[in-house]
Amino acid sequence: MTLQPRREPLLVRTGARFTCEGDGLCCSDIHAVGPLNEEDVEFLSTISEDAIDRHENEDAAVLMMRSDTGTCVFWSEDGCALHAKLGAEMKPSPCIQFPYGLTATPAGGRITTQHRCPCRTLGTRAALAIDAARLCIVDGDGELKPDHSVEGPIAWSESESIPFVEYERREGSVIESLVDGKSLRRALDADPFPELDGRTWNDVADEFRAFDGPSRAAAAARWFGDALGYLVDWRERTEHGRPWAAPFDRAGRRIVTPEQPNRVFGDWLADEVWALRWTPFGSLARARAELATRLTVARRIAGWLDISNPTRDNVSAAEAVMIVDVVGSTDLWEGV
Numbered sequence: 001m002t003l004q005p006r007r008e009p010l011l012v013r014t015g016a017r018f019t020c021e022g023d024g025l026c027c028s029d030i031h032a033v034g035p036l037n038e039e040d041v042e043f044l045s046t047i048s049e050d051a052i053d054r055h056e057n058e059d060a061a062v063l064m065m066r067s068d069t070g071t072c073v074f075w076s077e078d079g080c081a082l083h084a085k086l087g088a089e090m091k092p093s094p095c096i097q098f099p100y101g102l103t104a105t106p107a108g109g110r111i112t113t114q115h116r117c118p119c120r121t122l123g124t125r126a127a128l129a130i131d132a133a134r135l136c137i138v139d140g141d142g143e144l145k146p147d148h149s150v151e152g153p154i155a156w157s158e159s160e161s162i163p164f165v166e167y168e169r170r171e172g173s174v175i176e177s178l179v180d181g182k183s184l185r186r187a188l189d190a191d192p193f194p195e196l197d198g199r200t201w202n203d204v205a206d207e208f209r210a211f212d213g214p215s216r217a218a219a220a221a222r223w224f225g226d227a228l229g230y231l232v233d234w235r236e237r238t239e240h241g242r243p244w245a246a247p248f249d250r251a252g253r254r255i256v257t258p259e260q261p262n263r264v265f266g267d268w269l270a271d272e273v274w275a276l277r278w279t280p281f282g283s284l285a286r287a288r289a290e291l292a293t294r295l296t297v298a299r300r301i302a303g304w305l306d307i308s309n310p311t312r313d314n315v316s317a318a319e320a321v322m323i324v325d326v327v328g329s330t331d332l333w334e335g336v
């Protein structure tokens with residue numbers, strides 16, 4: 001029987017934590033900050049002529065990034081000028097939402113978080129609070145707005161689909177083991193680099209290494225391609241610059257009690273499973289193999305980051321998660 005997705009009650013993943021420390025990574029060109037809604041555009045236009053960018057062939061308006069630093073025109077070392085002068089609620093809607101997301105499921109709305117910011121992945125973070133998150137995932141009319149929806153039943157493997165309530169029960173122990181962080185590969189119960197249709201992992205490495213240009217996202221793709229090439233064929237690295245050195249160095253300085261790298265990786269993997277964004281691509285078994293692959297790549301990248309920038313290994317792990325998370329949402333990776 002098909003069960004329809006619901007937005008309420010709001011649900012939080014066990015162990016999810018987040019505090020905005022103002023590390024500023026989300027205010028940089030990791031993604032175009034947008035799309036801005038009509039209200040955002042109207043308001044920003046009254047503040048500055050240079051606040052909005054419109055990419056060629058795309059309708060959506062996004063926040064303008066400075067060409068020299070790759071950061072938002074409102075950002076400085078002191079943080080967001082809009083936040084400081086007008087208050088958090090006056091920021092553009094995509095800024096208010098980050099890093100939160102919402103997946104509607106038959107049991108309610110799962111609050112999700114992206115791991116693309118050291119504020120999410122490092123340090124003493126407060127337990128994720130439903131009331132605070134709710135304010136960030138509603139539209140202009142105060143309605144909860146899911147970015148993803150799933151119906152029951154759920155494909156546990158290629159040959160087994162199960163009711164959502166049974167899925168939740170089984171998923172709970174997977175997430176618990178991932179958050180625990182002791183043996184992530186055992187928790188995933190999957191091998192990396194599954195066989196691909198019509199291409200090899202070396203081909204995939206080539207495609208990522210071929211990303212061109214000065215953007216941080218392109219550099220992240222080259223790190224990813226290098227790590228893949230090294231893991232499957234011992235190939236040499238081509239990319240050495242750290243795409244997000246400044247915010248991670250800043251975050252490293254504020255950490256008092258470093259976490260084990262496995263806890264950083266496990267927290268990310270737990271959210272990847274919890275968000276259920278893998279459902280359009282097949283079963284959880286398939287998602288586990290995909291995650292085992294990105295985990296293996298992330299560990300290789302973290303090792304290189306430790307060598308090229310001797311810092312604490314928890315910061316390298318978080319920086320590697322940042323890279324594999326950005327790559328994970330590219331069209332190229334989704335195709336793979």
Ligand code: SF4
Binds near residue numbers: 080
């Ligand atoms: S408007 Fe403020 S919060 Fe939004 S990207 Fe710019 S600096 Fe960051």
